[in-house]
Amino acid sequence: MFDYQTITVVLVTFLIAGTVKGTIGLGLPTTSLVLLTLSINLPSAMALLLVPSLITNIWQAFTGSHGLEIIKRFWLFFLLSTLCVWPGAIILSVISIKYSSGLLGLLLMLYTSFSLGKKRYSINSNTEKYFSVGSGIINGVVTGMTGSFIFPGVLFLNSVGLQKEKLFQAMGILFTLSTISLAFALNQVDLLNLKQATWSSIATIPAIVGMLLGNQLRKQISEKLFQTIFLITIFVIGSYLVSKLFMG
Template sequence: MSQTEMLIIVSCAFFVAAFVKGLVGFGLPPVSIGLLTAFIGLPNAMALIIFPGIATNLWQGLSGNHFREIIRRFWPFFLMTVLFTFPGTLVLSRLNVNYVTALLGVLLLAFVAVTFLNPKFRVKPRSEPILNPVLGTISGLLSGMTGTFTVPGVIYFQSVGLPREQLVQLMGIMFTLSTVALALALGGNRLLTVELAVMSAIAVIPTFVGLAAGTWLRRRTSEQGFRVIFLMALGVLGVYILGRSLAVIL
């Protein structure tokens, strides 16, 4: 694949992923990594998420008035996520990439199922001291291996009963810290090259264009109808990635 072809694919993938995020409020990591994995493989896709991920989530994490409260309440989750991203990426660098890519397919399908079914369960505050480090560890390992931060982090935080404004800021903090940790882990395992870093930086441009377009359309159309179509498409992508990986493994 030529540099021009790769740049076109990367730009289109991040435009689509950011468009989805602007329209429904989530989806940048799973959509971009899912699409790019189908074309350039999982390790390269993970490296390319770095700059767009930080650029779209840093402001979200710093805006609002709940930063100290969020850090004080969930710092064990954040700490374990950051620490265990490194061994997760080490597994990615040592294991047959088809096994890890199959895991990505499973996580995409799990994300679709949980988002679509929207189960109503609530985590009690007294359980947080145990769940924070345990789920943070799992989140770090999975994000280090697959580059997606939605399972179990998003599911967990949606169940702790936070107000929407605080939840949005919490997601921004989690995604920013996870992306920074992923960048350091990929670099430490020689999976983040200068070429990929430059292309990731360039991808910020179509990311913000897609984000603006999605936000514009959200104010003029039905979000719920698009959400169903998006989840169905992401489910098909998850099945494709999982099926292709299993076909190679088996």
């Protein structure tokens, strides 16, 4: 797996993913997943994103002073999102990689379509608990199957009326718990080894460099324009992953 070409792909991927994160404040796991799966299989890509994702998301989870309030309100959602990663990883270990990659592509297309759409959805307090349970279970399973933490969890958190700072911190908590759970789950089903963990740790360096570059880039270009380009790119790559299901 780790020849010179693959190593170059991994390092450049996390440099780009870090730049995206530094520019628009999110997208490191998503960017790294979609770029890596163009060159290596999905389980290996999931293993490589663990350490860079964990480090950046821990910072995001502890940014702000609303942590306890968020956990008290969404504890059931976080719990189910974390626990249900295990069955997702078990499914990943027994199905064909092309199906899990196709599912990842479909999720990316759905997420970007919702994000680019002008319509905004809202969940009221009377139904929040039910959406919390459903979103938590689905988010956990698809995280275990694809390594993507965003669907439908981010849409759920974005629909319950959180202020920007609380939403940012809530996503950080979700991503941190999901990353930790994914690491244990992949190890449990023999999809994570020491070599992958080592390269995941090394990949943190270009990711941090990219974040610093992204912080500078954000001052030079429109953040909204960059985010739109990012979402369109993710949609195109997601479409490609789905199309591979039908290729011979």
